[in-house]
Amino acid sequence: MSSDFKSIPIIDVSPLLCNKWGDVDNEGVSEVVKQLDQACREAGFFYVKGHGISDSLIKEVRDMTRKFFDLSYDEKVKIKMSSKTGFRGYQRIGVNVTKGKLDKHEAIDCYREFKPGMYGDLGKTLEGSNKWPDRPSNFYSVVGEYINLLTGKLSALSFSVYLSRNILRGLALALGGCPKECEGERAGDPFWVMRFIGYPGISDAKGLEVPENAVGCEAHTDYGLLTLVNQDDEIPALQVRNQAGEWIWAVPIPGTFVCNIGDMLKIWSNGLYESTLHRVINNSPKYRVSVAFFYEPNFDAVIEPLEFCKEKVCGIEKCERTTYGEHLVRKVLTNFVT
Numbered sequence: 001m002s003s004d005f006k007s008i009p010i011i012d013v014s015p016l017l018c019n020k021w022g023d024v025d026n027e028g029v030s031e032v033v034k035q036l037d038q039a040c041r042e043a044g045f046f047y048v049k050g051h052g053i054s055d056s057l058i059k060e061v062r063d064m065t066r067k068f069f070d071l072s073y074d075e076k077v078k079i080k081m082s083s084k085t086g087f088r089g090y091q092r093i094g095v096n097v098t099k100g101k102l103d104k105h106e107a108i109d110c111y112r113e114f115k116p117g118m119y120g121d122l123g124k125t126l127e128g129s130n131k132w133p134d135r136p137s138n139f140y141s142v143v144g145e146y147i148n149l150l151t152g153k154l155s156a157l158s159f160s161v162y163l164s165r166n167i168l169r170g171l172a173l174a175l176g177g178c179p180k181e182c183e184g185e186r187a188g189d190p191f192w193v194m195r196f197i198g199y200p201g202i203s204d205a206k207g208l209e210v211p212e213n214a215v216g217c218e219a220h221t222d223y224g225l226l227t228l229v230n231q232d233d234e235i236p237a238l239q240v241r242n243q244a245g246e247w248i249w250a251v252p253i254p255g256t257f258v259c260n261i262g263d264m265l266k267i268w269s270n271g272l273y274e275s276t277l278h279r280v281i282n283n284s285p286k287y288r289v290s291v292a293f294f295y296e297p298n299f300d301a302v303i304e305p306l307e308f309c310k311e312k313v314c315g316i317e318k319c320e321r322t323t324y325g326e327h328l329v330r331k332v333l334t335n336f337v338t
């Protein structure tokens with residue numbers, strides 16, 4: 001239900017991180033919840049500040065991503081993605097497709113790992129272990145810590161931020177539910193996805209074949225609950241479409257994540273919150289990197305409008321049900337040139 005918004009709001013989520021979630025009447029929390037509700041109804045996009053993740057870690061993740069893409073093709077292709085790797089690993093420019101058009105980006109894709117067979121035939125498509133680069137040598141140790149801070153799901157933590165989970169609790173309240181509405185069988189075991197992405201600038205295709213006039217990533221919506229984009233500090237490239245069809249720039253704001261709503265949250269909210277169309281165009285001569293973290297429901301979660309979101313519109317179900325796994329696998333199987 002997006003509007004003709006002209007800019008993307010900035011929300012300080014720190015009250016959600018400090019909250020013990022026993023006291024939802026806390027004034028700071030209700031103010032953030034109000035802002036989240038407005039942002040999700042109007043734009044489906046907002047910047048997150050006050051997230052508790054250090055600027056140096058955020059930058060290091062981007063710097064390592066840049067170093068990886070700077071390596072030779074022979075080096076990068078050592079962790080090549082294919083259907084045999086569970087669609088995990090590196091994809092050169094010219095492999096990604098959106099809306100049937102080639103995207104001008106290269107990427108490494110990672111997914112939450114799981115035991116083979118755990119999600120039956122459907123899950124087979126994504127079975128495999130992640131392909132972390134050997135170079136730069138500390139890639140996985142830094143990224144592992146980053147994932148911990150975003151989800152709070154992996155191994156021991158030195159301190160707990162649980163950023164995505166806390167934002168989702170804020171959104172559950174904003175929709176009129178209890179804070180843990182979207183946990184347990186819904187997203188208690190989030191099937192997170194992560195993409196490390198490199199977008200060549202206009203004159204910098206690194207000698208690779210790049211389709212002329214290609215867009216970095218064509219217009220699409222994201223698939224799950226929340227996306228947190230750690231974007232290049234210098235190059236405006238991400239654009240968000242408003243109701244009037246205008247493309248609004250999500251210019252880089254250092255120290256923030258760009259957060260947007262995915263298709264599954266649109267369904268849970270019964271269409272009250274939009275998974276807004278967005279695209280990437282790198283018109284600069286410089287190479288742009290971004291790291292997108294997708295916080296998703298459980299792989300086998302059944303996704304249908306939440307009861308209290310249906311009640312807001314006289315019990316009418318405005319969005320079709322699915323399972324997250326079906327939605328994800330359908331997308332993955334059409335995302336690449338084979």
Ligand SMILES: N=C(N)NCCCC[C@H](N)C(=O)O
Nearest residue numbers: 097098099220222223294335
């Ligand atoms: N997991 C997510 N959201 N990835 C977004 C990938 C870019 C769009 C994709 N090629 C498509 O056509 O949907």
Ligand SMILES: O=C(O)CCC(=O)C(=O)O
Nearest residue numbers: 195229231238280290292
């Ligand atoms: O690179 C960006 O800023 C956004 C990427 C994106 O939209 C995606 O990977 O889904």
Ligand SMILES: [Fe+2]
Nearest residue numbers: 220221222278
């Ligand atoms: Fe996206």
